[in-house]
Amino acid sequence: MWGGLAALTxxxxxxxxxxxxxxxxxxxxxxxxxxxxxxxxxxxPGSARPSHTATTTPPRPSASSSAGPSGRPSQPxxxxxxxxxxxxASGGSxxxxxxxxxxxxxxxxxxxxxxxxxxxxxxxRILADxxxxxxxxxxxxxxxxxxxxxxxxxxxxxxxxxxxxxxYGLDTGGxxxxxxxxxxxxxxxRWELATPVYAKDVTAYRALIINHEVGHxxxxxxxxxxxxxxxxxxxxxxxxGMNGCVPNVWPYDEKGRYVTGPALS
Numbered sequence: 001m002w003g004g005l006a007a008l009t010x011x012x013x014x015x016x017x018x019x020x021x022x023x024x025x026x027x028x029x030x031x032x033x034x035x036x037x038x039x040x041x042x043x044x045p046g047s048a049r050p051s052h053t054a055t056t057t058p059p060r061p062s063a064s065s066s067a068g069p070s071g072r073p074s075q076p077x078x079x080x081x082x083x084x085x086x087x088x089a090s091g092g093s094x095x096x097x098x099x100x101x102x103x104x105x106x107x108x109x110x111x112x113x114x115x116x117x118x119x120x121x122x123x124x125r126i127l128a129d130x131x132x133x134x135x136x137x138x139x140x141x142x143x144x145x146x147x148x149x150x151x152x153x154x155x156x157x158x159x160x161x162x163x164x165x166x167x168y169g170l171d172t173g174g175x176x177x178x179x180x181x182x183x184x185x186x187x188x189x190r191w192e193l194a195t196p197v198y199a200k201d202v203t204a205y206r207a208l209i210i211n212h213e214v215g216h217x218x219x220x221x222x223x224x225x226x227x228x229x230x231x232x233x234x235x236x237x238x239x240x241g242m243n244g245c246v247p248n249v250w251p252y253d254e255k256g257r258y259v260t261g262p263a264l265s
Contacts, residue, residue: 078189080174081159082109089120093143096127097134102150103142109156112188122203123153126210131250133211136258139218151217153210155186176239177209179216186213195239197247208234208249215251226261233259 086107095101106120120143126132127141134140156164158174164185165171165178172178178185186209198205211234223233228244234251245261252258 076113076192078192079112079157082111082157084156084160084163085110086154086156087116088145089116089143090145091117091120091143092145093124093128093141095140095142097140099136099138099140101140101142103144103148105144105149105152107152107154109154109160109188112155112157114155114188119155122206123210126207127214129207129250130256131252131254133214133218133251135252135256149182151182151184151214153184153186153214155188155191157188161185161187177213179213182217184210184213184217186210197238204249208238211249211251222264223261224264226259231259233261236261237264 086109089106089108106116106123108114108116108119124143128134154164158172161177162172162174164183165180168178168180170178170180172185172187175187175189177187177190190209191206192202193199194202194205198208215235220235222237223235225232225236225243225245230245231248231253232238232242232245234249236245238245238247248259250259
């Protein structure tokens with residue numbers, strides 16, 4: 001089942017590697033810890049329809065920040081809890097990829113200093129990238145703002161992520177993401193700050209979050225490092241250490257080859 005895999009995602013790794021978004025050869029990523037498969041539904045706990053849909057999404061910074069003593073922006077103020085209601089990004093996208101078309105929406109928890117439209121555009125770019133899941137030849141994606149959906153990408157505070165993931169028996173500890181039922185839950189802290197290894201390339205880290213969690217939704221499990229100096233698979237739990245692999249955020253390389261490693265239980 002498409003929505004049948006529940007997975008707890010912990011993102012982080014030791015060491016630093018800058019991963020440019022625009023370059024097809026970009027790489028760098030971290031990942032999560034799985035739980036038992038769970039069947040999800042639109043009406044099931046934690047996957048309820050959003051409270052309303054955004055009609056406008058004016059551009060604004062992705063997080064508020066103020067200048068520190070040196071004049072450089074300080075760390076954004078990231079709330080740890082929110083109302084648990086969401087705004088769905090308006091509009092939609094064309095279909096990318098071949099095979100079964102998976103309709104998804106992008107939700108942002110109310111009260112956050114995030115533009116739902118900007119988040120949706122970033123998710124669209126990630127899912128449409130030639131190094132993403134569409135390369136498998138079986139997966140196609142289309143973002144929608146209304147009607148039936150196969151899954152939702154939801155950016156929320158740690159408290160809300162903990163609550164929704166916890167309804168499926170997962171402990172996200174206020175720090176990590178999860179994929180449960182039809183929900184790809186993204187912790188606001190991870191979305192804004194990444195982890196030390198991606199602190200200078202948060203955009204690349206966001207690609208890892210989406211690729212890893214959507215990978216679980218597609219039925220992909222965790223794998224290990226394939227060998228010293230090789231790219232870390234997007235489905236590798238890089239938070240537990242790179243084990244000789246180099247950072248990578250994409251399921252496929254620029255030549256269309258699947259980046260994987262030994263299967264883990």
